Amino acid sequence: MVRVVVCVSGGGTNLQAILDGVADGSIRQTQIVGVISNNPGVMALTRAEKAGVPGYAICPADYADREAFHQALLDKLAELSPDLIVLAGFLVRIPEEMIRRYERRILNIHPSLIPSYCGVGYYGLKVHEGCLARGSKITGATVHFVDAGMDSGPILLQKAVEVHPDDTPKILQRRVMEEAEWVLLPKAIDAFACGNIDWIDGKPWIREN
Ligand code: GAR
Secondary structure, rough: EEEEEEEEEEOOHHHEEEEEHHHHOOOOOEEEEEEEEEEOOHHHHHHHHHHHOOOOOOOOOOOOOOOHHHHHHHHHHHOOOOEEHHHHEOOHHHHHHHHOOOOOOOOEEEOOOOOOOOOOOOOOHHHHHHHHOOOOOOOEEEEEEEOOOOOOOOOOEEEEEEEEOOOOOHHHHHHHHHHHHHHHHHHHHHHOOOOOOOEEEEEEOOOOO
């Protein structure tokens, strides 16, 4: 079984899609060994508890400085010993040491078609606000491996979603989640866990089986 830790910050609907996928067998070879949140009391931790998965709140405010927070995060990860870390709406910058230690083993979901509406300042609802302000007709979601940059790591999966004329940021966010995010993230984890990812010229491709 592949040991997976999911990092979250809020609602945890992507976490729920993962938990459901493991429960119904569509995500194979996978055990969710822990959920880490940088915010206490969030719905994502309730979802973990309901699924019988240990949840941990590691909050920057509880530590003297950023370095101490990063160390606490690294220590918890070391304890959980994951094969794969999934950033499912984890809205904090992760430590460089974590990126080094888990190279090609951290996946992030971003709610746009990277390289559109990504990088500094584009997270959560802000991504959809940017998309509507620009008048894009197509958006979507991306699952990528994490590197040292912001939303710059190797792209694994993308799915397009239509923008409608009467969309609000919240309506568009929901459509992107339903049509793209909750489909892509479980698929990416299943592919990783089943060893179905080939790296070709530094780029990951899913081998369908
Ligand atoms: C999701 O839309 C995810 O793609 C986004 O935060 C939301 C979390 O929702 N992540 C980012 O913007 C990362 N840059 P959730 O807690 O309901 O899964």
